Amino acid sequence: MTVVTGSSPTRKKIMSIIAHVLLIGASIVMLYPLLWLMASSFRPENEIFTSGVSVLPSPNWSIDSYIRGWNGLRVGFGQLFINSFVISILSVIGNVIACSLAAYAFARLEFAGRRFWFAMMLMTLMLPYQVTLIPQYVFFLNLGWVNTILPLVVPKFLAADAFFIFLMVQFFRGLPKELDEAARMDGAGPWRIYWKIILPLSTPVLATAAIFTFIWTWDDFFGPLIYLSDLRQYTVMLGLRTFTDNTGMSDYGGMFAMSVLSLVPIFVFFLLFQRLLIEGIATTGMKR
Amino acid sequence: MATQVDNTASSGAGRVAPPSFWSGVWQNHAPGYLFLLPWLIGFLGLTIGPILTSFYLSFTHFDLLTAPRWAGLDNYMRMFTNDPKFAASMRVTFVFVIFSVPLKLAFALGVALLLNRGMKGLPLYRALFYLPSLLGASVAIAILWRQMFAGNGLVNQVLANFGIQGPSWISNPNTSLWTLIILAVWQFGSPMIIFLAGLRQIPQDMYEAASLDGASKWRQFWKITLPMLTPVVFFNAIIQTIEAFKSFTPSFIISGGTGGPINSTLFYTLYLYNEAFGFFRMGYASALAWVLLAIVALFTAFSFLSSKYWVHYDD
Secondary structure (H helix, E strand, O other): OOOOOOOOHHHHHHHHHHHHHHHHHHHHHHHHHHHHHHHHHOOOHHHOOOOOOOOOOOOOOOOHHHHHHHOOOOOOHHHHHHHHHHHHHHHHHHHHHHHHHHHHHHHHOOOOOHHHHHHHHHHHHHOOOHHHHHHHHHHHHHHOOOOOOHHHHHHHHOOOOHHHHHHHHHHHHOOOHHHHHHHHHOOOOHHHHHHHHHHHHOHHHHHHHHHHHHHHHHHOOHHHHHHOOOHHHOOHHHHHHHHHHHOOOOOHHHHHHHHHHHHHHHHHHHHHHHHHHHHHHHHHHHOO | OOOOOOOOOOOOOOOOOOOOHHHHHHHHHHHHHHHHHHHHHHHHHHHHHHHHHHHHHOOEEOOOOOOOEEOOOHHHHHHHHOOHHHHHHHHHHHHHHHHHHHHHHHHHHHHHHHHOOOOOOHHHHHHHHHHHHHHOOOHHHHHHHHHHOOOOOHHHHHHHHOOOOOOOOOOOOOOHHHHHHHHHHHOOHHHHHHHHHHHHHOOHHHHHHHHHOOOOHHHHHHHHHHHHHHHHHHHHHHHHHHHHHHOOHHHHHHOOOOOOOOOOOOOHHHHHHHHHHHOOOHHHHHHHHHHHHHHHHHHHHHHHHHHHHHOOOOO
């Protein structure tokens, strides 16, 4: 660090204190709704709206709201959690396999039409999903796939989330080409190079894609809303919405408790992998 | 599932000449297409096919149960001349985009500049500010928002402590859209991270040279930081605008699927959903989708054309 002219050490200190005060204030405002949600979910029903703006735990705290909420639908929330996990994990597998295959072709293989297909892939990043929505729905309806999880999962195995192809292409291009060359000299074909060299060196980007896929699929509301109509097939997000409609916003405690539970998996990923997530966003945002 | 690729099909480097022209073509191009196959099937079957189909459907009346009936330009005519809900949803969506995107970017840039002073605790702040972006799209947060901005909700209780009597934000058509704008701005974390990465790319010696010349911090910001950051501003603006046009879940949950009160939260996507899956007017909904595509395409094209004049790429 060089000493910048025109600012004394004391002034620097004052500026730094001001910055910290601003940031701490902003953090409190940002996180306050989440803390309030958390605190309210552990309050007895009669205290939720009498404790005002407090985010401190109630002295009479209880898990009644969680028990009521868990059994608030005809199907227990346990089933909904299993459904959400199944869809999210299958989506992760699909995205990691299909997107890495396509990304390897774009980043490392020579073939006629490569640039054209790559441009097409980038175009799909900009495409609003509403444009393909209705024909896709009709197509899946004719296949008899509506009210199953297939329309939500199968597209992932066909690399429908082009964003991750883009992410992986960026990463693969950064790996030294000499590795491929050396392996080819030893007689390895493209499949061996992909499987033995590229994938093992790409764990950071594969993990980033896996985590984002899980979180986005877990959060997805629109897809399940359209394709799932049987309560036993519902995801957590769909269940939450049904719960609020059924109870007519009367069982606040149960609603808050289930809202908190629905965020737990995302929050766990955030705690474990926040550095990976933040780097993933920073790198794709920068390279064009 | 992935197909096994024959290991002997190498790219032909340093091998004997292939026996015929076609086997050479096969050796050179087959591996690429085999790796691309899953994506290619998805692209042709789930993207290109549906795009062309929805273009055709937009000129028909289609209720999903009977075959589409040709309608010519009826859908488009109705949209632009005789559909108050279409006009309302356009207005709502544009107000949302025009207010939420610049505010979100301003917060993102402001906090990124504060954090970029090489301060202690940067990773912690960065993570805290990013958390809402990660959670924000979920139904749970929309439910929380609906409670916070209710007449007796958290926001009005905070205001009451200052002696202010707040309106019932959600059920008042003048304020309902603002609750959704605030929710969008609350999620400024991801553009902030991208701004931080951009700020780190600016060479430090530019600032040193400028301060030796006696340029104030303020002047340095306008003459160095902002021009150097324009590519990142451009990128963030495009991504966030397209995202804002596609926003659906918060308006659906907060208005209970209606877009009310008095269509004040009727996002374009919500209107399209209700037309398609509420009234089964699939032809009309397809036309709505194509208008959305046209808007996004026009916006993107306009952005790229205008970027020549304000985005600085150093080669």
